[in-house]
Amino acid sequence: MDIKTQLEELKAKALGELAAGGDGASLEAWRVRYLGKKSQLTEILRSLAGLSIEERKEVGALSNTLKIELDAAFKIAEETLLARAASSADAKDTIDISLPGRPFPRGHLHPVCQALGEISSIFTAMGFQVLEGPEVEWDYYNFDMLNMPKEHPARAATDTFWLDAPPNDAGWKMLLRTHTSPMQVRTMEKNRPPIRIVVPGIVHRYEATDATHLSMFSQIEGLAVDEGISMADLKGTLHEFARRFFGTDRRVRFRCDFFPYVEPGAEMAVECGVCRGDGCRLCGGSGWIEVLGAGMVHPNVLEGVGIDSKKYSGFAFGMGIERIPLLRAGVEDIRLFYGNDLRFLRQF
Ligand code: FA5
Secondary structure (H helix, E strand, O other), X not given: OOHHHHHHHHHHHHHHHHHOOOOHHHHHHHHHHHHOOOOHHXXXXXXXXXXXXXXXXXXXXXXXXXXXXXHXXXXXXXXXXXXXHHHHHHHHHHOOOOOOOOOOOOOOOOHHHHHHHHHHHHHHXXXXXXXXXXXXXXXXXXXXXXXXXXXXXXXXXXXXXEOOOOOOOOXXXXXXXXXXXXXXXXXXXHOOOOEEEEEEEEEEOOOOOEOOEOOEEEEEEEEEEEOOOOHHHHHHHHHHHHHHHHOOOOOEEEEEEOXXXXXXXXXXXXXXXXXXXXXXXXXXXXXEEEEEEEEEEOHHHHHHOOOOOOOOEEEEEEEEOOHHHHHHHXXXXXXXXXXXXXXXXXXX
């Protein structure tokens, strides 16, 4: 085959392959094959040396023309490929699935829930188990079994929301629990000592609200029953709780108090977080805020659930939750916790 025919066949093959299309890699392979240093065209140009001057002129001119044509065809194919790649990148940009999502505004637990979680975990670390009980309760558990039978004057000490529902067959009446103490009875009815529980929950009292009183608030009940439990265990446990929650620099005060279901009874107060004991509007000038009622479980309560009060003794406490973050953070009005003002809530 003469060189002219070879050049024509080479041109047809090269342009045919290019027209078939392909990706960047196949285009580069094409360039190496037809325009590279070891290409067939380069071989032909090298072989010109063995030709006569006329032939060299003619074949040289044809080879150069073919090289120029192939170069031009390569550039066009390369540009087409680049343009195609750019337009598909543009299309991807409009729905770039690799972009991070738009963050949703993130909330956090209400300060009362935060305090409840923190308090519960302090007690669980001391070996107490967390339980919950019903908010709609029978007067039997809320009063009778807590040493406050019908007509007992202490039943009137907290004004109660009674439910407009008929009593059950045993004559028990329904109410919104006024404290978490009914869970003492419910737990001891089903479990024998040793018992160590804390019971967080909401309670309701029909009373006016002010800077330290709400009509719906949260309490956490504590109960420990075992052989040989004494008032020293009660004081030690609650004092340790106060140290862990408020820090070691906050003073704690125990005083005598009366609750029909404990004997003896006590209240624990913590130094006011706003005035640090000097007296202010929040603490009513006393420098202290009462956070819990407590005492040694009354023998009548133990015997009522069939626990031998000569063998076993126990302590119980009921802490008001809202007053706790109020004390720690120095909040001036308990009602702020339920005002739903995000500027206030975001500070916790
Ligand atoms: C009781 O509710 C008893 N059941 C506590 C108890 C349990 C005593 C076990 C002995 C043994 P008291 O009514 O004092 O006690 O309430 C307990 C705590 O709840 C108070 O110290 C206070 O921190 C909080 N508290 C009481 N009333 C309110 C109120 N209206 N608003 C907010 N917190 C309150």
